Amino acid sequence: MNVGMDPxxxxxxxxxxxxxxxxxxxxxxxxxxxxxYLLSNxxxxxxxxxxxxxxxxxxxxxFLSTPGQGFGDGMRFVQFYFGLPIAMVxxxxxxxxxxxxxxxxxxxEYLEQRFDLKTRTLGALLFLLGRSLAxxxxxxxxxxxxxxxxxxxxxxxxIGIGILVLLYTVSGGTKAVSQTQQQQMAVILIGMFxxxxxxxxxxxxxxxxxxxxxxxxxxxxxxxxxxxxxWSNFVEDRYNILSGLVAGTFLALSYFGTDQSQVQRxxxxxxxxxxxxxxxxxxxxxxxxxxxxxxxxxxxxxxxLFVPTPMFFNEQEREAVVQSEYGSQYLELxxxxxxxxxARTDAWSTYxxxxxxxNEAGRASAMESALAVTAQADSVRKLGVGLIxxxxxxxxxxxxxxxxxxxxxxxxxxxxxxxxxxIFSAAMSSSSAELNALASTSLVDIYKRQIxxxxxxxxYVSMSRWLTLGWGVLAVIFAIIAGQFENLIEYVxxxxxxxxxxxxxxFVVAFFFKKVGGDAVFPAxxxxxxxxxxxxxxxxxxxxxxxxxxxxxxxxxxxxxTAVVVLSLIWKALFGQSEAATQGDEGNAL
Amino acid sequence: xxxxxxxxxxxxxxxxxxxxxxxxxxxLGELVVxxxxxxxxxxxxx
Numbered sequence: 001m002n003v004g005m006d007p008x009x010x011x012x013x014x015x016x017x018x019x020x021x022x023x024x025x026x027x028x029x030x031x032x033x034x035x036x037y038l039l040s041n042x043x044x045x046x047x048x049x050x051x052x053x054x055x056x057x058x059x060x061x062x063f064l065s066t067p068g069q070g071f072g073d074g075m076r077f078v079q080f081y082f083g084l085p086i087a088m089v090x091x092x093x094x095x096x097x098x099x100x101x102x103x104x105x106x107x108x109e110y111l112e113q114r115f116d117l118k119t120r121t122l123g124a125l126l127f128l129l130g131r132s133l134a135x136x137x138x139x140x141x142x143x144x145x146x147x148x149x150x151x152x153x154x155x156x157x158x159i160g161i162g163i164l165v166l167l168y169t170v171s172g173g174t175k176a177v178s179q180t181q182q183q184q185m186a187v188i189l190i191g192m193f194x195x196x197x198x199x200x201x202x203x204x205x206x207x208x209x210x211x212x213x214x215x216x217x218x219x220x221x222x223x224x225x226x227x228x229x230x231w232s233n234f235v236e237d238r239y240n241i242l243s244g245l246v247a248g249t250f251l252a253l254s255y256f257g258t259d260q261s262q263v264q265r266x267x268x269x270x271x272x273x274x275x276x277x278x279x280x281x282x283x284x285x286x287x288x289x290x291x292x293x294x295x296x297x298x299x300x301x302x303x304x305l306f307v308p309t310p311m312f313f314n315e316q317e318r319e320a321v322v323q324s325e326y327g328s329q330y331l332e333l334x335x336x337x338x339x340x341x342x343a344r345t346d347a348w349s350t351y352x353x354x355x356x357x358x359n360e361a362g363r364a365s366a367m368e369s370a371l372a373v374t375a376q377a378d379s380v381r382k383l384g385v386g387l388i389x390x391x392x393x394x395x396x397x398x399x400x401x402x403x404x405x406x407x408x409x410x411x412x413x414x415x416x417x418x419x420x421x422x423i424f425s426a427a428m429s430s431s432s433a434e435l436n437a438l439a440s441t442s443l444v445d446i447y448k449r450q451i452x453x454x455x456x457x458x459x460y461v462s463m464s465r466w467l468t469l470g471w472g473v474l475a476v477i478f479a480i481i482a483g484q485f486e487n488l489i490e491y492v493x494x495x496x497x498x499x500x501x502x503x504x505x506x507f508v509v510a511f512f513f514k515k516v517g518g519d520a521v522f523p524a525x526x527x528x529x530x531x532x533x534x535x536x537x538x539x540x541x542x543x544x545x546x547x548x549x550x551x552x553x554x555x556x557x558x559x560x561x562t563a564v565v566v567l568s569l570i571w572k573a574l575f576g577q578s579e580a581a582t583q584g585d586e587g588n589a590l
Numbered sequence: 591x592x593x594x595x596x597x598x599x600x601x602x603x604x605x606x607x608x609x610x611x612x613x614x615x616x617x618l619g620e621l622v623v624x625x626x627x628x629x630x631x632x633x634x635x636x
Contacts, residue, residue: 085621087615092614217634218636225632273602283616288624
């Protein structure tokens with residue numbers, strides 16, 4: 001396996017990243033007032049907003065894992081995004097005019113104008129808690145993969161990404177983040193498009209694009225629309241059309257409507273119209289983009305049917321199991337897998353020959369053989385993965401390694417550098433947005449509101465820069481710690497969705513239940529958060545006793561937000577309260 | 591801002607779209623069309 005990069009790749013990668021960083025610093029120079037620093041002087045056009053929203057959502061792990069998802073599980077992951085256009089329309093119709101009319105700097109500022117200070121603080125703290133942990137993961141997740149494949153030190157990669165991001169985010173604030181995200185998104189889209197083209201071009205001569213789709217379809221990789229086959233499947237399975245449309249809508253509403261790392265991307269829009277068009281841009285292009293990325297993974301699956309394929313793509317885990325007590329068993333399975341891998345290549349080649357000869361009976365029989373040998377290879381791989389799982393502290397997943405392995409081993413010199421730039425661009429784009437949002441929320445909702453309300457503009461800009469730096473250093477430290485315990489990453493990823501539902505619930509009550517005030521919604525939010533935490537943790541603490549409570553974490557958003565609404569209505573009915581605060585026309589402007 | 595004013599702002603940016611409601615319907619319609627196309631695509635190669 002090729003484990004290095006050519007000097008040309010280093011130049012392409014380094015040149016691309018440095019250009020973006022320098023461009024960001026240059027383009028955002030002169031942000032000296034807080035409105036310019038946090039809201040980019042509200043001068044952003046719709047395409048900047050649209051690309052910025054897209055780039056914030058797309059982290060490095062999106063571009064490493066999604067093709068791997070297509071490779072291993074097929075296309076059904078695209079259903080996860082079906083709720084996004086629906087949510088974008090709702091946010092555009094309901095939230096944008098309100099945020100804009102109140103001229104808020106953060107989404108949580110609105111909660112005080114609608115309810116009270118304690119509810120605003122609760123929303124801001126839930127965001128800060130979830131997003132600060134996720135910020136570290138955004139940095140460390142690609143760093144770990146780069147270490148296992150390229151041998152780069154995780155700590156140094158985390159510090160490197162952190163420094164690059166902080167260089168322009170601290171100096172230029174929101175404008176620097178949005179401007180660099182345009183370049184980063186351009187690099188990402190060009191890189192993924194080129195990777196897809198090269199992948200099709202690298203298929204064996206006898207395998208055309210339609211043949212590749214045919215083989216992928218026969219192998220169950222083009223399963224785009226799937227239905228849950230039972231109720232338990234409906235609530236536990238993340239990727240089917242119902243969970244995508246229902247739970248996916250709630251997740252997207254939480255993320256795009258109430259998460260400051262996204263809200264800040266559009267609050268700097270020039271007008272309501274520019275913001276809405278930016279959102280609609282995402283609503284139109286996000287699903288097709290995810291489809292294209294997954295399709296790259298599916299073509300990669302077909303590509304690996306015709307070239308020798310490792311049984312497991314995580315080389316470090318493989319080495320560890322080979323050195324363990326299961327080593328000899330694993331090596332035997334690997335030998336068996338190599339034989340089946342070769343037989344699989346022959347079987348699919350025969351299938352294509354029969355198909356092209358027009359021999360229907362021969363084609364059907366060859367397909368059966370090819371599917372049978374593919375299933376055999378899969379079951380041997382499963383046994384191998386089972387051995388890896390038995391080793392304590394192991395991580396028996398390799399789907400996020402598949403695409404990078406392909407890049408390093410099969411892309412021509414120069415393109416490897418471009419694809420590495422894609423990974424870094426994605427890591428930097430989402431990380432910079434997160435740090436920018438953490439700094440804004442801690443400045444506007446905590447520092448300015450509750451600690452020092454009479455500071456000068458210069459003081460707040462300076463404080464914002466220090467807060468961005470502080471959150472950046474914390475994110476890098478957390479990334480380095482999480483890098484030592486890779487399994488932590490999955491738990492922390494889920495952690496964000498433990499808070500999203502409650503935050504969304506606060507906003508749903510604020511937007512749609514005008515008679516419910518802060519006295520009812522605050523205790524309701526606390527109870528809803530406890531309910532969500534109980535639903536997530538109890539089945540883990542005592543699986544036998546609480547098995548029936550097990551739900552896929554995607555649903556926690558819906559449960560949390562519904563609980564806030566229902567509990568606040570009950571609280572109001574039981575204990576009553578004064579009429580809700582009237583929504584002010586003036587923002588709590590800095 | 592009234593619905594009419596919002597629609598006028600939209601037309602200034604995109605003269606070929608008359609109303610926000612039309613744009614929202616287009617976005618949701620695209621989702622439905624994509625789901626149908628995805629279904630047909632899956633079945634064509636299954």
